[in-house]
């Protein structure tokens with residue numbers, strides 16, 4: 547991780563054409579240096595991933611936006627480090643919340659990365675391909691389920707940019723935590739990005755990605771490797787997730803091992819759906 551002083555919270559940074567960035571003060575092993583809120587456009591702007599409901603962050607955001615007209619507050623998904631500031635910001639700025647669908651889960655399950663924001667109430671939900679026009683900019687929703695079922699990326703064609711939320715990040719692979727997280731959907735959403743020609747990614751956590759196609763190809767290869775590792779464990783009769791994780795994630799911060807276990811489970815569920823493995827209690831085995 548780069549030194550924290552390179553990651554000033556509460557200060558607006560110019561990230562690229564039409565894009566400004568404000569870092570929230572919520573660093574953690576899951577959020578890297580924290581959640582980055584993006585401001586798109588000038589004068590008439592959109593805010594992407596307003597972030598956690600944190601007074602310091604909201605105050606910095608309001609200050610950055612003073613004198614500007616916020617026409618939309620967009621959320622990539624409803625994890626608590628992304629969407630809760632939407633409501634207070636929307637009330638103070640009289641701006642609509644537009645973006646991903648809300649999630650109504652009966653059971654949040656044992657989530658390793660971030661809990662859902664149950665208070666998220668969008669004024670308008672965008673589906674894949676829907677556009678939002680501002681002065682000098684357009685944002686287009688790109689449905690990218692996987693990290694969560696409601697995850698959207700937002701393309702900014704005027705800058706060749708894609709706001710990738712937690713779908714693709716430069717600093718780490720994303721956590722895919724069942725039941726809402728879905729590995730097959732996530733892989734499909736990576737393939738979808740390969741078919742696009744965005745020049746730069748702005749993720750919610752970590753630095754901008756200037757070689758997006760190479761990164762996405764790497765992420766796909768990485769997941770296939772993980773899948774192969776899991777199958778080799780099962781072939782050796784090592785069928786419990788908690789026994790696989792320390793081998794598979796050697797050298798990874800142990801605080802992230804429970805989250806890694808969720809992604810291993812997501813792989814196993816995908817392999818089961820493809821008829822390659824079966825589950826017996828907490829043990830998994832190769833099928834046949």
Ligand SMILES: [Zn+2]
Nearest residue numbers: 623625660712
């Ligand atoms: Zn998330």
